[in-house]
Amino acid sequence: MNKNILYIAIAVIVGLLAGWLIFGRSGSEASANMDVSEMSDTHDHSGESENQMWTCSMHPQIMQPEPGDCPICGMDLIPAESGADGLAMNEIKMTENAMALANIQTTIVGNGTRSEDDGMISLSGKIATNEENNAVQASYFDGRIERLNVNYEGQKVNRGQILATIYAPNLVAAQQELLTTASLKESQPELYKAVRKKLKNWKLSESQIDAIESSGNVRDNFPVYATVSGTVSEVMAREGDYVKQGQPILKVSDLNSIWAEFDAYENQISNLKVGQKIKVVTNAYANKEFDATVSFIDPILNNATRTVTVRATLKNTDNLFKPGMFVTGKLKGEMKMNNQVIIVPASAVMWTGERSLVYMKTNPNEPVFEMREVTIGNRNGExxxxxxxxxxxxEIVTNGTFTVDAAAQLQGKKSMMNQGKKESSMMPMSEMEMEFSENFQRQFKMALKPYLRMKDALVAGDANQVSAFAEATSTSLKSTDIKSLGSMEQSHVKKSIEMLDAIATNDILENQRGHFVILNENLVPIVMSVNGTDAMLYVQKCPMANNNKGAIWLSAEKDIRNPYYGDAMLTCGSVIEEIE
Structure with missing residues (x-):
């Protein structure tokens, strides 16, 4: 047994010695070799780490050499694209993946070639009733409407047709006078004639007066007859209403002649004149062109849209045109074809109301873009x-222009919504003294309900719902009594409508949020100037929105639900004002 223990001990010692000889020496050599190779490797990796920069997806101006949290919003930093270096101040770069997902397409532009449509100006407009052919059917005497025979819009009316039957106490007395003077017509003919004339002034015919005289009976109810033929465009009274002499009952439009009203931009005015021939096309009859003549050019420019109204009169005896139809007008204008004229697709141009903008590709080999302001001439089709x-x-962007603009806005670069202008000092909302009529205030409060639902849709990030509620808010605002307001008040309302329409026609959430900034700058001061709202409202502000300039919005809840960032920064903001 002692021998066995001795053998085991010797084996252990031999094994330890052999292990040291084999692994210890190789480990030392490896360690020595590592001094050189590892230094080289370590140097390379550190160099890569130093080159990698980290940025914030919400604040691209943040650049740090290490990962961590954004010092502004606290979000996790993400790796910055190494290829983003070397861009000009207002240039943006997009990834190939983003280009493909947004279906962004570019086109190299050049001089247009002459065609038969050269110089044709294309105008967009609507069919409207011819105001010259409108007539108001009124009551000829005081009384109560017992029966209204024509009681809905669109109903056909013929001249001489009974429109309504009215109980007229004054006529009862006048009939009694007629019967009394009829017995005295031989002795007092002048008095008799005066009574008959009074009944004629109330639009009673000779046959009606003779029938009363011959029967000797006094009638309580009298008919009102149509004096023109046409289509009812508005019903202005109801059965049971008490009406005064001359009070309107119906408005009738003769649709045998209608107006086509077009919007013409400032740079097109010089090509327009009264008496000019214009061809009208409508989607209802796409293969037909209707000839018309320019009959009126509005002498006053609309400051909000920078357009003037151009009107043409159209015959409509076949009832092809319906008021409200969208139409396109084409007329010949002067267009100088020279080396300075470039033809581009209409989808490439963004129009802000004051400027026309395109995005130009500044690097032919990489997706780098920059906004460029252009001057547009005539529109020829598309x-x-x-x-x-x-x-x-x-090379310019011809498809996906708004997507590129949204990317520029997110990166804090010059864009359609942020044009790099110096910020003007804006008057505090509480100091804006605006006055509104009671009628406007009552109508305006109805627009707040769809507005608040639009704000909630922005919080949820639902672009389709945002568009729907923006359209509803715009429709409600357009129905208010804007004409009764002063110039400053009208400017705020019209700018709000303009932004709502921009939101309604845009399905890109970031663009909608950009328009929402300007909407609130105009809408919130109005809300603060009206005499109370139906419920408590809170003016809330996010200091980080609008490229860290701050942006406001209205909410019915005191808790912050940020419409500019949604889930990304749901509670970013604070209440700055309460509206009772």
């Missing part, structure tokens, strides 16, 4: 002529 701002060979 194309614009560009008179200034582009040259032959320039």
């Amino acid at each position: 194309n614009y002529t560009i008179t200034e701002g582009l040259q032959n060979g320039d």
Whole structure:
């Protein structure tokens, strides 16, 4: 047994010695070799780490050499694209994946070639009733409407048709006078004639007066007859209403002649004149062109849309045109075809109301873009002529322009909503003294309900719902009594409608949020100037929205639910004002 223990001990010692000889020496050599190779490897990796920068998805101006939290909003930093270096101040770069997902397409532009449509100006408009052919059917005497025979819009009316039957106490007395003077017409003919004339002034016919005289009976109810033929465009009274002499009952429009009203931009005015021939096309009869003549050009420019109204009169004896139809007008204008005129698709141009903008690709080999202001000439179908701002060979975005603009806005670069202008000092909302009529205030409060639902849809990030509620809010605002307001008040209301329409026609959430900034700058001061709201409202502000300039909104709840960032920063903001 002692021998066995001795053998085991010797084996252990031999094993330890062999292990040291084999692994210890190789480990030392490896350690020595590592001094050189590892230093080289370590240097390379550290170099890569130093080159990698980290940024914030919400605040691209943040650049840090290490990962961590954004010092502004606290969100996790993400790796910055190494290729983003070397861009000009207002250039943006998009990834190939983002380009493909948004279906962004570019086109190299050049001089347009002459065609038979050269110089044709295309105008958009609507069919409207001819105001010259409108007539109001009124009551000829005081009384109560016992029966209204024509009681809905769109109903056909013929001249001489009974419109309504009215109980008229004054006529009862006048009939009694007629019967009394009829027995005295031989001795007092002048008195008799005066009574008959009074009944004629109340639009009673000779046969009606003779029938009363011959029967000797006094009638309580009298008919009101149509004096013109046409279509009822508005019913202005109901059965049981008491009406005064001359009070309107119906408005009748003769649709045998209608107006086509078009919007013409400032740069098109010089090509327009009264008496000019214009061809009208409507979607209802896409293969037909209707000839018309320009009969009126509005002498006053609409400051909100920068357009003037151009009117043409159309015959409508076949009842083809319906008021409210969208139509397109084409007329011949002067267009100088020279080397400075560039033809581009209409989808490439963004119009802000004051400026026309395109996005130009500044690097032919990489998706790098920059916004460019251009001057547009005439519109020819689906194309614009560009008179200034582009040259032959320039490559511009022709599909997905708003997506590129949204990317520029997110990166804090010059965009349609942020044009890099110096910020003007804005008057505090509490100091804006605006006056509104009681009628406008009552109508305006109805627009707050869809507005608040639109705000909730922005919080939820549902672009389709945002568009729907924006359209409802715009419709409600358009129905208010805007004409009764002063110039400053009208400016705020019209700008709010303009932004709501922009939100309604845009399905990109970031663009909608950009328009929402300007909407609230105009809408919130109105809310603060009206005499109370139906419920408590809170003016809330996010200091980080609008490229860290701050942006406000209205909410019915005191708790912050940020419409500019949604789930990304749901509770970012504070209550700055309460509206009771």
